[in-house]
Amino acid sequence: QKEVEQNSGPLSVPxxxxxxxxCTYSDRVSQSFFWxxxxxxxxxxxxxxxxxxxxxxxxxFTAQLNKASQYVSLLIRDSQPSDSATYLCAVVTGNQFxxxxxxxxxxxx
Amino acid sequence: SAVISxxxxxxxxxxxxxLTIQCQVDSQVTMMFWYxxxxxxxxxxxxxxxxxxxxxxxxxxxxxxxxxxxxNLTFSTLTVSNMSPEDSSIYLCSAxxxxxxxxxxxxxxxxxx
Numbered sequence: 001q002k003e004v005e006q007n008s009g010p011l012s013v014p015x016x017x018x019x020x021x022x023c024t025y026s027d028r029v030s031q032s033f034f035w036x037x038x039x040x041x042x043x044x045x046x047x048x049x050x051x052x053x054x055x056x057x058x059x060x061f062t063a064q065l066n067k068a069s070q071y072v073s074l075l076i077r078d079s080q081p082s083d084s085a086t087y088l089c090a091v092v093t094g095n096q097f098x099x100x101x102x103x104x105x106x107x108x109x
Numbered sequence: 110s111a112v113i114s115x116x117x118x119x120x121x122x123x124x125x126x127x128l129t130i131q132c133q134v135d136s137q138v139t140m141m142f143w144y145x146x147x148x149x150x151x152x153x154x155x156x157x158x159x160x161x162x163x164x165x166x167x168x169x170x171x172x173x174x175x176x177x178x179x180x181n182l183t184f185s186t187l188t189v190s191n192m193s194p195e196d197s198s199i200y201l202c203s204a205x206x207x208x209x210x211x212x213x214x215x216x217x218x219x220x221x222x
Binding site: 032034042043044045046049088090092095096097098100101102 | 142144153157201203209210211212213214
């Protein structure tokens with residue numbers, strides 16, 4: 001399995017704050033990067049994809065990619081209690097998706 | 110997105126038996142995969158289900174233990190053979206289209222006694 005590393009957390013932020021989630025990967029030829037959210041007892045759901053270096057914004061979510069540093073991050077602005085979940089970083093090499101261990105996020109009302 | 114149906118959603122099985130999980134996708138997809146998620150862990154790729162040919166297994170997973178079929182573009186099965194308590198896990202079917210995004214079924218929660 002390819003190496004995809006995330007801080008396991010738990011990460012706690014107050015409601016309205018910015019949550020920052022980080023991910024590093026080992027395979028330099030990885031082409032595509034995704035962030036998934038997984039609520040307890042549920043399957044992962046796709047939040048965002050990013051393919052090029054730089055930032056990509058979608059609503060309250062911003063993904064950042066730095067291929068030279070093999071680093072991808074997810075920022076959640078104006079965090080809400082409903083954002084409390086485990087966030088999984090996924091890295092694609094070839095046609096296969098490899099997942100990090102996930103970061104547990106709790107947004108405190 | 111693709112709607113992915115899995116069944117059974119959960120099952121309790123006896124040691125030494127086998128269980129087959131079915132996965133149906135609502136539209137044609139390019140790739141189908143099977144993942145395992147053990148309690149409190151992330152997703153581990155078991156294999157890529159190839160249409161009409163043998164699946165491609167990741168290191169640590171073998172065909173005798175996890176036989177996989179994919180007779181057409183929208184259907185796949187995963188069998189967990191000769192089960193032991195260590196096989197207790199959630200098994201997830203996933204698929205992607207040409208967009209590159211990966212979608213998941215609801216998962217099959219397996220408990221082996």
